[in-house]
Amino acid sequence: MQRTCSEINEKIKAGKASVLTALEAKSLIAEKGFKTFLNTVDIVTTASFEMNTNSVLYLNFGQTDPLIYFSEVSINNVPAYPAGPTDLVLPCVSFSKDDHKYSGANVLEELIKGNDLHLKAIGRNLEVFPNKEFETWFNLKNLNHGRLLLNQAVNQNNIVATNSGDKDINSHMGTLIAHLENSTYNSSSCLNPLVNDPFCKTIGIGSRIWVAGATGYIVGHGSNHNPLQKRNDFNVPVGSAITLSAIAEIGNMNSKWVRGGFLKSFGPVLYIGVGIPIPVLNEEIASSIAITDDKIHSTIVDFSIPRRTKPTFGLCTYSELRSSTVLINKKPTLSAPLSSMAGAIEITQLVKESILSKNLLLSEPISAINMNVEVKKLDSRLAELV
Amino acid sequence: MAAKKNKKTEKIKEQIEPASSSLRTRKRVILSFPPSLVQTPVTYMLAKEYDIVSNILRAEIAPEESGKLVMEMDGLPENLDKAIERIKESGIEITEIARKVTFAMDKCIHCGACISVCLAGALKLDKDFHLEFIEPKCTVCEMCVTSCPVDVVNIDI
Numbered sequence: 001m002q003r004t005c006s007e008i009n010e011k012i013k014a015g016k017a018s019v020l021t022a023l024e025a026k027s028l029i030a031e032k033g034f035k036t037f038l039n040t041v042d043i044v045t046t047a048s049f050e051m052n053t054n055s056v057l058y059l060n061f062g063q064t065d066p067l068i069y070f071s072e073v074s075i076n077n078v079p080a081y082p083a084g085p086t087d088l089v090l091p092c093v094s095f096s097k098d099d100h101k102y103s104g105a106n107v108l109e110e111l112i113k114g115n116d117l118h119l120k121a122i123g124r125n126l127e128v129f130p131n132k133e134f135e136t137w138f139n140l141k142n143l144n145h146g147r148l149l150l151n152q153a154v155n156q157n158n159i160v161a162t163n164s165g166d167k168d169i170n171s172h173m174g175t176l177i178a179h180l181e182n183s184t185y186n187s188s189s190c191l192n193p194l195v196n197d198p199f200c201k202t203i204g205i206g207s208r209i210w211v212a213g214a215t216g217y218i219v220g221h222g223s224n225h226n227p228l229q230k231r232n233d234f235n236v237p238v239g240s241a242i243t244l245s246a247i248a249e250i251g252n253m254n255s256k257w258v259r260g261g262f263l264k265s266f267g268p269v270l271y272i273g274v275g276i277p278i279p280v281l282n283e284e285i286a287s288s289i290a291i292t293d294d295k296i297h298s299t300i301v302d303f304s305i306p307r308r309t310k311p312t313f314g315l316c317t318y319s320e321l322r323s324s325t326v327l328i329n330k331k332p333t334l335s336a337p338l339s340s341m342a343g344a345i346e347i348t349q350l351v352k353e354s355i356l357s358k359n360l361l362l363s364e365p366i367s368a369i370n371m372n373v374e375v376k377k378l379d380s381r382l383a384e385l386v
Numbered sequence: 387m388a389a390k391k392n393k394k395t396e397k398i399k400e401q402i403e404p405a406s407s408s409l410r411t412r413k414r415v416i417l418s419f420p421p422s423l424v425q426t427p428v429t430y431m432l433a434k435e436y437d438i439v440s441n442i443l444r445a446e447i448a449p450e451e452s453g454k455l456v457m458e459m460d461g462l463p464e465n466l467d468k469a470i471e472r473i474k475e476s477g478i479e480i481t482e483i484a485r486k487v488t489f490a491m492d493k494c495i496h497c498g499a500c501i502s503v504c505l506a507g508a509l510k511l512d513k514d515f516h517l518e519f520i521e522p523k524c525t526v527c528e529m530c531v532t533s534c535p536v537d538v539v540n541i542d543i
Contacts, residue, residue, distance in 0.1 A: 049497075051497075174503070174533060177505070182502045183502075259495055260536075262535055264532045264533065271535070334501075337501075341496070342511075
């Protein structure tokens with residue numbers, strides 16, 4: 001059975017495409033077998049609703065009178081960085097000067113909700129841009145455009161964090177209680193797009209995806225991209241591996257899927273919903289979609305040592321993790337997720353609906369994701385290398 | 387007839403089964419002692435008759451003067467109620483400091499960060515991966531309040 005993207009798109013336009021969410025696809029395979037799935041289903045929708053720190057918001061304002069060239073700017077007291085006369089870059093992890101819990105991610109959430117925000121700018125006072133100071137209230141409608149760059153829109157897998165030390169640790173993986181009392185994991189496992197397509201056979205640069213209700217595009221590999229990560233017997237990496245970078249216009253986003261958050265003693269995070277449809281082009285792709293939680297492994301990492309290389313406690317499967325108790329060092333340990341599975345399930349449903357209503361068509365990648373990149377280490381060096 | 391039998395067996399069960407630790411809850415109270423009752427050994431009575439562990443948080447009692455005691459009582463819910471009634475009858479004024487964890491479920495994203503710190507087991511995901519709060523198990527340790535990334539958990543006083 002072979003299909004192409006354009007064939008499936010014709011089917012979508014004719015209202016004849018058969019679309020299933022990842023969960024529906026897996027239960028169909030379990031009930032009616034792999035052959036039925038391969039022969040009847042055209043598209044499977046996958047999603048993640050995970051924590052993100054590598055995101056940047058790009059805002060383009062109209063000109064003021066007299067003209068201004070931004071030099072120091074804040075939005076709701078959150079520092080933003082000038083990127084041209086009236087252009088701003090706002091990292092989601094930039095936080096307010098008077099409330100460290102209020103960040104760029106919260107600004108993004110409020111913008112999408114349509115709330116009014118306070119802009120305070122100091123101009124460079126140039127000959128043609130003489131405006132020295134400017135203050136205003138604005139909302140999404142007053143912007144020329146706003147674009148979100150998610151530099152780690154999707155992460156193929158993530159580690160499991162735990163703490164064998166004597167002191168509780170507040171980390172980017174939540175609060176880890178001492179003496180292996182708890183562990184946290186951060187992946188939508190069997191719903192994750194890159195678990196269902198582990199070698200990026202259908203996802204590539206230019207792929208059209210769903211970002212928080214708007215249409216987004218994959219622009220390449222993302223932060224900490226590590227395609228050479230060790231894989232298990234079912235081709236799924238056992239730790240953080242392939243990451244994808246995506247852009248989307250914020251205008252059409254739904255604030256339900258863009259949430260600013262704050263982790264204690266760590267800082268701001270952004271929860272963003274991403275959905276990717278995977279075309280069932282051939283048997284190989286179909287067999288990778290058949291994967292279930294018991295075949296996806298992750299590495300348990302001890303966070304008690306704050307170094308680049310940390311000790312590990314071996315592997316465990318996601319079905320163990322989702323049972324809420326996992327054995328670490330022979331000790332039953334409470335395990336809890338940090339990414340929203342309920343959100344991911346809802347997103348797969350929404351993506352399915354937008355395909356069925358002909359709002360989201362498949363797109364063939366313009367170029368493949370670079371699968372031969374090594375993760376670099378940043379070490380200190382005392383002099384220039386000649 | 388059948389209903390009566392059930393009641394009887396329930397009573398027997400209550401007597402046989404030891405107080406399971408997961409059902410214990412905590413209540414914070416303020417006791418105001420009039421001068422005549424300052425010498426009453428309240429915590430001993432609570433431990434002996436109601437199996438209540440009392441943790442004194444603040445005490446201002448001097449002999450022959452009125453006194454104040456702020457403490458946390460840890461025990462089975464029905465024992466706590468009985469003990470409070472008993473203290474009232476003895477003439478000591480008792481006021482509860484009600485503390486309760488509440489979840490603004492409409493804003494919750496069901497990520498599960500609060501579950502990871504709930505060692506009392508009061509939080510879990512249901513079969514559809516939505517957050518479920520089992521309030522009787524909650525010990526109001528407040529770990530979930532600070533662990534929530536989207537500020538959904540609150541303490542009601």
